[in-house]
Amino acid sequence: MYKIVYEENDVVIRFEKDLIDQETMSRFLGRISLQSMLKKGNASGAAARMRMKNRLSTFPTGFDLIRDPALNKGTAFTAEEREALGLRGLLPPRIHSIDEQVERVLWNLRKKPTDLERYIFLTSLQDRNKTLFYRVLLDNIEDLMPIVYTPTVGLACLQYGNIFRRPRGIYLTLEDRGRVAEILGNWHRKDIRIIVVTDGERILGLGDLGADGMGIPVGKLALYTACGGIQPSLTLPVTIDVGTNNEVLLKDPLYIGCRHPRVRGEEYDDLIEEFVLAVQQMFPGAMIQFEDFANRNAFRLLQQYRDQVCCFNDDIQGTASVTVAGLFSALRITGGDLKDQKVLFLGAGEAGIGTGDLLVSAMVDAGLSQEDARRRCWFVDSKGLIVKSRTDLTGHKLTYAHDHEYCADFLAAVESLRPTAIIGVSGQAKRFDRQVVEAMARINERPIVFSLSNPTSKTECTAEEAYTWTEGRAIFASGSPFDDVVINGKKFKPGQGNNVYIFPGVGMGVMASWATSVTDEMFLVAARTLAAEVSETDLRVGRVYPPLPRIREVSQAIAMAIAELAYSKGLASRQRPEDLEDYITSLVYEPEYQPYV
Structure with a gap:
């Protein structure tokens, strides 16, 4: 980790790079510089002392300091800091570590x-x-x-x-x-x-x-x-x-x-x-x-x-990226090929259509034409299966209106289309009922069931339901977290398809490269990177996303991939650092107290 070092009158202050913003650091250095001059009796000129005094007046001390959440350490202020920053008597005498x-x-x-x-x-x-x-x-x-x-x-x-x-x-x-x-x-x-x-x-x-x-x-x-x-x-x-x-x-x-x-x-x-x-x-x-x-x-x-x-919509693009990543991982379990999948969505709003669009891009990369890729994505909205014969369709739904008999409900669509995966983004609880999930298990040896609606009260089915109704054969992911499930003595750890696997890494990659726009290609790259972070151990317990404790490591991998793409596509507005990975690492915020004196 890089250091910013400041020395004056035998006082040395070290700051972890980027852990304290430039404005706060400047104000703080002004205060310490003045303290050092006063303690040393340094009389280097009234003008210099006045400049230091003015800088001191902008830095919080005493009550103002402990009420500033960005600078406050509570009982962790050291004895030296309490003395220098006017905190003596304002805190309990016992000093605690973080x-x-x-x-x-x-x-x-x-x-x-x-x-x-x-x-x-x-x-x-x-x-x-x-x-x-x-x-x-x-x-x-x-x-x-x-x-x-x-x-x-x-x-x-x-x-x-x-x-x-x-x-x-x-x-x-x-x-x-x-x-x-x-x-x-x-x-x-x-x-x-x-x-x-x-x-x-x-x-x-x-x-x-x-x-x-x-x-x-x-x-x-x-x-x-x-x-x-x-x-x-x-x-x-x-x-x-x-x-x-x-x-x-x-x-x-x-x-x-x-x-x-x-x-x-x-x-x-x-x-x-x-x-x-x-x-x-x-x-x-x-x-x-x-x-x-x-x-x-x-x-x-x-x-x-x-x-x-430079903007994006997380409900459209972030959800799409994490869902497509889950499908990439699921296919490592089933052994299937992406271009052979047929995906049926429950819900044709932002999350559903956004995921369909990104999935089509991934299928085109896998060798399908755009038309053939779209025909592998089907949608059921509040009025039934989206097909060309419906006259009430507008906007993005028209893209996925295919020639097929109309099905009034989701179960009928499953039975008719025989999808390899169903993805719930409807916000309607219990829509993946026992009949739907058992139908998927009858059609597929390893049915892919993603119940992604949030919060938990809105989920299409629970992890326990998906595993129980398929006798442990389902590959399941959800939007909200679920506890482990044991079926016939085998423990399953359901993956949480949360956008948190995507947007923090995308944000860091965009920020590091000063990208001027956020593209769909970035979200496809993020999906591939996330899927690559899923280990064989994760897959063996049915988890299609990495464990959350690895989230920072995963986000760093995505940030690197996004920044690399930004530079390769001419989207970065700043010069590429000599060591991009090292530079991104230097930007990472670590929640640790910095020494003030």
């Missing part, structure tokens, strides 16, 4: 009676000590990711107004038109590289939650840091609040958003465009991730801006 602090956090966490209480506890920790929060999360990622993100974040969004403690990120409303850049400028960090933005209309499978959907950008960015190593100071969550059509929220006195019906049309589009342009002005080089926009806006906004700015 490991002891982690132990205290976990002790308290285990005492919480519900997952929502654990979510509130962890977000409160993030508000007061970011380093400790990320250390706890990273060291316990398998246990805590379901608390910080799905499925618990869905429950948190449903009750966001009730559990609201402290504002996070930027909220934009229609009243801010003409001032969006100014409002983005209110954010206390100026070097922003990753933005996650939502309008709250389609939060997970829970529908329109308006401003209460802010829990999703906040949670996603926590995973960018924990799983991808993105410096937290480089991230910004944004909610664009144009109202909500959720009558429960509109009548709720504790709702935190605008209390009017959702605005659409030109007013909506103008606000989105102003936001996108303001990001280019205020945070040049930042990547925008569109998150949980409804179908009516998700596809068209991606189409409108993907070639203009």
